[in-house]
Amino acid sequence: MISGARERIDALDDRIIGLVQERMAVSAVIQEARISSGGRRVNLSREMEVLGHYREALGKPGTALAMTLLELCRGRI
């Protein structure tokens, strides 16, 4: 029972990691387009929306998760 459920968790983690990598690639496209047109990599008002989305869905730890995702997607600021 436990080992079967752990296999499911491992499979879910693989999917989550794949989604994070996909998010990083899409985020990079937006950042590169903005930088090419003379803008900045980071857009703080958009980041506030992303943080709020995760906080509403997952509570306070959702904010921490979103901060980590943002760091993965645009580097440290």
Ligand SMILES: C=C(O[C@@H]1C=C(C(=O)O)C=C[C@H]1O)C(=O)O
């Ligand atoms: C992808 C963007 O660029 C940056 C990366 C973000 C993200 O990964 O969600 C959000 C805001 C920006 O700091 C965007 O502006 O949408």
